[in-house]
Amino acid sequence: MIFENQQIPVPDLPQVEVVSFQSLAPAALKERYWGNGLLFSIAFLLLLSTLPPVFSAWWWLWILIILATGFGLGYFLRWLILKQYEVEGYALRQRDIIHQHGYWWRSQTTVPYARVQHVEITQGPIAKQFGLSTIRIYTAGGSSSDLNISGIELDEARRIESFIVHKVEVDDAS
C-alpha cells in the first residue's frame, strides 16, 4: 500500500453550510400541533386537579386566570413548535446525511453512510393518521450520534432508507 497524504486546501472541501436543507412534510407541523397539544392538555388538566378548590366570591377570577394561563402557555407552545418546524431539516449528500434541528439550541448532526449500522422506520399512532413516520439511523456511536428524523412521509422515509442501505452496501463491496 502506498501511503498518500496530499495537502488539501481547506476552502476546497465540500461544506455542510452551503447545503440546502429539505424541510419536513407540511403534515408534520399539524401532527406536532396535535401530539403536543394533546400532551399539554392532559398535563395541564392533571396539574389543575391537584389544586385545592376555591370557595370565594372571586371564583370567576380564578377561572379566568387559569384559562388565561392555559391559553397563554398553549399559544407559546404553538409558536415554539412552528419555529422549530421552520428550522428543522435534513439533507442527503453523496456520502453523508445531515440533520438540523432546534430553534434556541441549534444542533446539526452529520453521519457518513460509511458509519451506518442499520436504518429503522417507525410510525406512532398519531403520525399514522397523518401518513408520517420517523426514520432512525443507527451508528456504532451509541444513542448520542444516532440520527432521528421525525415527521417524514412514509414513502419518502422508505426511499431514504433504501438509498442509505444501498450506499452502505456499495461502500462495503468496494
Place this chain on the structure above:
Amino acid sequence: MTHPDEIDFSLPNRQSPVAILLILFRLFRFLFRQFWPVLLVFFIQPKRATLFGLIWLGVILAFLSTVNSIFSYFYSVYYVSEGELILETGWLRRTRLSVPLDRIQTISFQQTFLHRLFNTVSVEIDTAGSKGSEFSLHAIQHKQAHALRDFLLRQRAEEIPGALEEPTSIQRKVLLQLGVFDLFKIGISQNHLRTAGILTAVGLGFLDDLESVLGEAVYKDWEKTVGGYFDALWWLTLAFVVILLILSFFGTLILTAIRNYDLQFIQTGQGFHVEAGLFAKREQSANFRKIQFIRWTAHPIQRWLGMFSLRLYQAAGYALNKQKTIQVPGCYWPQLETVQRVYFPEATHEGDWEWHELSPHFFSRRFLFLGIFPAIGGIGLSLLLREYQFLPIFLLWGPCAFFWQRRLFRTFFVGLHPEGLQVQEGFFTRTTTYLRWQKTQGISLKQTPYQQNHAVANLVLHTASGDIKLPYLPIGKARSIRDYVLFQVEKKKD
C-alpha cells in the same frame, strides 16, 4: 486434558464442571444479599414459629437450585460453526446465542478467587454494534480458554484478510510491570475521599438496615447507652471524621494493592493486554483496530510522582462503555509514548500540529454561571437570613471561581493534525486525549442561543466509545473542522 491446540472447537464443548459451583455460588450470594436481615432476626430472636418452615423452604430452594445448576451445566455447550461462535444454554427453555466471528471485538478473561482454586477463568466475548450483545462462559479451564482465544483470533484473521498482518500473537513485550513501590505510589495517589464517601454510605445503609431489623425501640436504646458515654458530640464527630479518613486512606491503599497486584501491561501482536490482581485476576485485551481513542490523566499528586493513569477506549455498546475501557492506573511517560506511537504514529512530528485556544466566551460564560450567580445568590441568602458566618465563604467564592475558570480556559488546547486530534485540558487533573479522525462515527455542531449571538459553537465528535466535545470554538473553525473530518472519514475506508 490433551494439548490445548488439539481441542476441536467445531464440536460442542462443555464448560468446566466448576461452572456448577460458580452458578450455585452466585445464586447463594444473591439470596444471602437479599435475605440477610431475615437471617439476622433468627440469630437474635430464634424463637419465631416460622423458623422451621423457613428452614424447609431453604432446603428445598437449595436442592432445586443445585439440580438447576447441574442440568444447566450439562445443557450448555459452545462451538464454532460456519464462521459463528455459538452458545446454547438452558434446559427448560433453550437459548441459542450466535456471534459472527468477524464481529468479535474483545475477548477478556476474569478470574475470581473461586476460579483460581480450580485453575479456570470466565471468558467474556464482546461484539460491536450500538446494542452490545455479550457472550460469556462462566468457567472454562485456563488452557482451554487460551486455546479458544487463539483459535478465535486465528479464525477471524482468516475471515478478514489483512486483519492479522504479521503472525505475532505470541510476540509479547511487557511494557510495564508494577513493583511494590509503584503500587504504593498508585495507592497514595488514588481518590481517598471517594472511599470515605463509599464507607459512609455503606455504614449509613448498614445502620438503616439494622434499625429496620432490630426495631426502632432497640436501636434507640442502643443509641442512648452508647451516646451516654460521650457528652461532647463535637469531639465524637471530629474523632469519627479523623478515623474515617485514616480508614479510607489505608482502605484505598490496600484495595489498590490487591486490585493491581503484579500488574502487567503488555504489547502483543494485535494490541495491548493488561493483567492484574491478587485474589481475583483480571485480564483485558484491546485490539489495535478497536481502540477508538486514548486518554491519560494526571492530578497534582500523580504529576509530583511522575505518574499517569492511562485509558484505552474500545468500541463497545453504549451501555457497556465502562467495561470496555482498559485502564492502567499507574504508568510512566515511556509507556504513554509507546501507546501513542502505536495508536497515532504520525503524531510525533511536532510541526504537523496546529494549536487552537477556545474562545474567551468559554471563560466568561462559565464564570458567570459557576462564579457570579452562586456568589450573588449566597450573599443575598446569608444577608436575608442573617446568617453572617457564611458571608466570607460566598465573598471568597467569586475570586476563587474567577481563578479556577481562568486557569481552566488557559489550559484548554485543541491540537489539529491531518490525521487526528489532540485535546489538552484540566486544572487540577490534566487530561490529554488523542483521537484519529477515522474513528469518528458522526459529528454534531451545537449552539446555545448565547453561542449563536457570539459566533461560537460546540463541536461533538461521536465515537464508538463515547463522545469527545470541543467547546466554544469560533464558528468558522468548528465548521471547517467538521468539513475536514467528514472528508477524512468519507474518502477512504477504515
